[in-house]
Amino acid sequence: MKPNLSVSIAGVDFANPIMTASGCCGYGEELAVIFPLSKLGALVTKSITLKPRLGHPSPRTAETSSGMLNAIGLANVGIDKFVTDKIPFLEKQKTKIIVNVAGSKLAEYIEVCARLNDFERVDMIELNISCPNVDEGGMEFGADPKMTEKSISEVKKVFSRPVIAKLSPNVTSIVEIAKAAEQGGADAFSVINSLVGTAIDIETWQTKITNNKGGLTGPAIKPVALQMVNAVYSKCSLPIIGIGGIQSAADVIEFLLCGATAVQVGTALFIQPDLPVTIEKELKAYMKRKKLNSIDELIGKVRKY
Ligand code: RRO
Numbered sequence: 001m002k003p004n005l006s007v008s009i010a011g012v013d014f015a016n017p018i019m020t021a022s023g024c025c026g027y028g029e030e031l032a033v034i035f036p037l038s039k040l041g042a043l044v045t046k047s048i049t050l051k052p053r054l055g056h057p058s059p060r061t062a063e064t065s066s067g068m069l070n071a072i073g074l075a076n077v078g079i080d081k082f083v084t085d086k087i088p089f090l091e092k093q094k095t096k097i098i099v100n101v102a103g104s105k106l107a108e109y110i111e112v113c114a115r116l117n118d119f120e121r122v123d124m125i126e127l128n129i130s131c132p133n134v135d136e137g138g139m140e141f142g143a144d145p146k147m148t149e150k151s152i153s154e155v156k157k158v159f160s161r162p163v164i165a166k167l168s169p170n171v172t173s174i175v176e177i178a179k180a181a182e183q184g185g186a187d188a189f190s191v192i193n194s195l196v197g198t199a200i201d202i203e204t205w206q207t208k209i210t211n212n213k214g215g216l217t218g219p220a221i222k223p224v225a226l227q228m229v230n231a232v233y234s235k236c237s238l239p240i241i242g243i244g245g246i247q248s249a250a251d252v253i254e255f256l257l258c259g260a261t262a263v264q265v266g267t268a269l270f271i272q273p274d275l276p277v278t279i280e281k282e283l284k285a286y287m288k289r290k291k292l293n294s295i296d297e298l299i300g301k302v303r304k305y
Pocket of ligand 1: 102
């Protein structure tokens with residue numbers, strides 16, 4: 001029996017549960033040179049805003065002993081250029097397309113999502129209410145349950161396909177925010193965005209990135225992400241896309257057992273861009289070994305003391 005890796009989230013069918021994480025492969029063009037994007041469950045784009053943004057000046061990433069710190073500051077081409085230059089390429093890809101949307105005002109989120117509604121091949125929107133590196137919008141929205149609910153419900157009015165709420169770990173209770181997103185009509189959650197941190201050069205006493213603080217990603221955040229996925233899974237009923245330090249099929253399986261239906265690979269793409277292909281193969285082999293027919297047999301099945 002061949003294991004079936006397909007999963008379904010909010011009525012959208014994915015060939016496998018492995019997606020790219022926003023911000024880790026731009027709009028997919030460079031990745032498509034390395035492997036056919038049909039190998040992915042979905043491609044998730046870098047956040048798109050209403051106007052183009054240059055982001056923060058360099059240095060805007062720093063390697064730490066336990067992961068990567070970034071404060072890109074939402075650098076992106078803006079919705080106009082995304083529509084004219086990026087969507088035609090994305091429309092040709094034989095994978096699901098999820099567009100991550102960000103903004104500094106709710107009206108901006110709404111306008112971008114309304115524009116994306118015209119493109120059927122934009123299968124889902126991932127609403128970034130959790131960017132740690134901008135002064136307005138982003139994490140500010142995602143830390144306030146009322147604003148979370150409102151942003152989702154307003155976006156749902158203008159975008160007719162499913163909306164995923166990407167949640168921040170930098171909150172007192174991620175479950176409270178997840179419940180607010182659910183209340184607002186979200187169709188799924190992405191859990192988690194990066195954890196706020198900093199790093200300093202001890203010779204110059206200078207912070208290592210120009211924004212002084214940034215988001216920590218990579219394997220160091222995996223245990224935090226797993227716990228947050230499981231907390232949201234236990235208290236809410238929407239499907240979850242798990243994100244945080246995934247480097248192998250073993251990591252993916254941990255996320256599935258904690259309650260994720262799918263996962264996103266982010267920071268590891270900078271080390272091994274074709275890692276999703278390896279992970280898919282390893283996951284299939286694990287399922288065969290464990291005599292599992294479908295991903296469903298793993299979701300939320302963690303055994304607890
Ligand atoms: O662009 C960024 O600095 C950024 C974003 Br939008 C985000 O959602 N998460 C992150 O770690 N960096």
